[in-house]
Amino acid sequence: MTPRRSGVSWTQTFLHIQGRGAADCHTYPDRTPILEIPTGSSVVKIVLPATWVDDAVRVFARELAEQAHAFALEVERLHHTQQADRREEAA
Template sequence: MTPRRSGVSWTQTFLHVQGRGAATCHTYPDRTPILELSAGASVVKLVLPATRINDALRVFARELAEQAATFAREVERMHHRQNTHNTMRGENVA
């Protein structure tokens, strides 16, 4: 996802996950969910308007899910490649 610049201020935040990170979706009966990503002492929360969901937000949520799935597949692919390479070199695979 590339930030769309439209003449308003914007920011980029990097959450460096080294070791154990966490992703948690908090759901509520009467408000939108909150997606929380954490690593170490840092936390990023993705928050939507509390009670109003329009089609653009629904499309965004679907795109987020699809890109997260792509991210997971790439991490799995690289992990498998690393383990295969280490096994061929006779190294311990953890």
């Protein structure tokens, strides 16, 4: 993916999971949740404005959930394909 140049600073971070990752959603009664993705000695935390949820934050959270679901479906598809290939090679 090539980032678009818009005159704004940008960065990319890659978190290699290699089967040892986790995903945790920490919820609190009086502030927004924190999504934490730890793996090995690294951790990524997705943090929203602490106490205010406007429509843009809600839309982002929904999009994050939808893309995480699409990611999971693709991982399942690849796993199934690779398992089938291994069975064929063993036969």
